Amino acid sequence: MLALALESSCDETAAAVVDGKGTILSSIVFSQLAQHRPYGGVVPEVAARAHLERIDELTAEALHTAKVTLPDLDVIASTCGPGLIGGLLVGVLYGRALAKGSGKPWYGINHLEGHALTARLTHKVAFPYLLLLVSGGHTQLVWVSGVGQYKRLGTTLDDAAGECFDKAAKLLGLGYPGGPALEKAAQGGNATAFELPTPMLGHKDCNFSFSGLKTAVRHKVVGLGTPTPEQVRDLAAATQSAIARTLADRTARALEQAPQRPTALVVAGGVAANSEVRARLTTLAQGKGLELIAPPLNLCGDNAAMIAWAALERWQTGIGPFDDGHPRPRWPLDAAPASA
């Protein structure tokens, strides 16, 4: 069993080949970071152009690195959503045409499903498990009971956690992308030097909210005028701590409300690369007698290996493709059709 997958939902163009046992034979990711940095965020039209420029050569590279050819493949997959529509269209059309020309089935995969199943690619985690999906575009707690079987226990009411990292970093003049920049600045800071709210702390539901925290950071920055380097470090540390505390608190609530005891607590998405987030979730999991499963850093962010794996999981379980082929900017994970 071999799958080739393409990922083009945001600002990374990626192609990967994965086999049915979960061996990643190749995973090529081209980051468009340099193209978006001047704008302080992802520009959809710039992203779409860059995806088209790269997708064919990345596919060739992924096949070459994996030492396979198109006839060797069993399935070709593309991220179908959610994401920026211009980029999705490139990956979907390219993937569909590639599949058509090579006589292979094509699977349109929900990007979030790719993140949700990454723990099974890397750690062979058994169902059911609790997933904290936390990235620049998403912050969700999802009960994963099978391939194509997802129940959202909580989601953000406004910004995603990664968005909060990015915006706070921008307020502090730390550059883009904000997550890694803020984490680096926070390393030398005192998280207790500034008091920031822990959004939704203790709420009965499992939802998140980060816009209030962002506003609180802005008020601190405005109040300071021009923060000193030390104040920037302290505010970065306080912000990171507040985000991590919120994520841990909401995840703890979800564990209480889970329909049964999970096999593990799984974290996925770009923010899963943050060491304080991982540390707090590890403490939480250990307190509950669970293992925290976090993918390696290269699989935390957007990549095509997770899309290939999701396609393989669908293939192997006989669920089959989601095949209407329509790229969709919004596509909640628990609305993912199980089949065509």
Place this chain on the structure above:
Amino acid sequence: MLTLGIDSSGLLLTVALCRTGEVVASRSVEQRRQQGEVLLALVDECLVQAKSELGDLAALAVVTGPGSFTGLRLGIAASLGLARSLNCALTGYDRFTLLRTPETALVFESLRADVFVQIPGHEPQMLLPADILSRWPGAVAGDGVAKLMALDPARPVAPLPLAAELAAQKVYADLQAKRELPPATPYYLRAPDVTFPAAL
């Protein structure tokens, strides 16, 4: 030799199939959302009409623009995928190169106030309809002429052949003449729309 032309850059989505330079099948539909799967379906329809198969294709020629950014990307992305999987030649031609005549200004819809235009003797550019009319007294052609006609209903409009058909014919001619094929890279003619992030 079987060659395929694809044009998704304009208001009309067209796929055309040529055998030794003669058009043997051609399908067009108005561009709508989700045209991606329509494009591949049109390829199938052309192949059925020509009693041929994908594997028979020797070369693909895609129209690279200018026009709808999303539309031209669809055509190029699909062409890249087909060409790689079929291991056949791929090239791209822009609409001005394919359709240019000395008597007619070519005007293509941009979904903006200004349109893509090439006035004979001038480089392609973006102009407002009124500016085109004041600079060029002759006939106009292309899917952007409606905006001109609203201002000057008497302006002569010339018919245009389908760019996809010309592309399929041109790649055949270029291959026969052993001319170097240009790459299938998009011809946007306009810088990206840059939307700065919302205020914090």
